[in-house]
């Protein structure tokens with residue numbers, strides 16, 4: 001039976017990416033050696049890293065604009081610390097739109113003053129705050145563009161008088177978007193880019209020497225910038241597989257084509273959530289995420305019947321995060337609209353039969 005993988009992360013990757021990655025573990029580009037047993041300083045792997053960085057910059061439209069892409073480790077969670085370590089001298093502004101934003105705030109607070117510019121915490125993060133002031137004496141502003149757990153997504157990039165940074169872990173490469181408005185953004189690979197184990201950081205050169213504190217080498221963006229992500233041994237499998245997926249993104253027609261596909265998938269599921277008397281959406285309609293759709297049963301007693309229906313249809317990974325409950329359908333780039341249709345059919349089966 002075909003499995004329809006709605007997992008929030010680690011999450012679905014294109015079948016062909018999985019096959020190519022498996023083949024490279026056996027034999028990288030007919031070298032007779034596994035991707036896992038060659039030097040990261042070999043010509044073959046340096047070419048992989050270079051192409052991965054170039055493709056990430058090309059897809060985000062940032063060529064010749066003073067940015068570099070870095071493939072680091074430690075997940076988005078280490079970026080919560082690194083952003084503050086490298087940029088927070090006095091005071092930074094954070095917008096609190098969920099669990100991950102809250103974690104970023106917590107890390108930054110250890111290094112300076114954090115101003116919470118806005119928060120949707122009082123409504124269990126079911127919307128994105130808008131129209132808040134951004135003082136010009138901040139070192140930077142930090143946003144989370146897609147709130148994986150709550151199913152909200154930033155649609156408009158706020159104008160800021162100070163550098164703009166963002167956690168894009170769960171919606172990077174999912175839509176056309178003016179990435180040049182951001183001075184630094186990062187994403188753990190395991191949502192929409194590749195396997196767990198690497199974190200993409202795209203950073204502007206102007207942000208490299210911003211603070212007076214001593215920064216340990218591994219935590220310093222300048223170290224990784226100067227060494228082109230090869231200061232220490234990079235996670236070769238995660239970087240290679242991310243490259244395969246970025247090639248796939250380009251072959252699909254890039255962010256414009258994938259953005260349209262993702263919008264069509266989102267319309268399909270949200271139209272059904274709104275139409276079907278058995279379900280209600282969690283997130284504010286205008287802030288709904290095209291990546292993670294969160295919804296609940298109107299009557300929780302239907303859970304047993306609904307769970308049976310979608311399990312039987314091969315739907316996987318639909319359980320909501322414990323802080324929201326209900327269901328969460330994660331619809332990253334590799335998920336086909338046919339899989340969303342299977343889920344919609346399950347929702348209709350519930351309504352028709354119970």
Ligand SMILES: *Cc1c(COP(=O)(O)O)cnc(C)c1O
Nearest residue numbers: 075076077100148167169170188
């Ligand atoms: C999953 C996720 C994280 C955590 O990423 P790690 O790589 O596990 O540290 C951070 N931010 C967002 C938006 C996420 O979806």
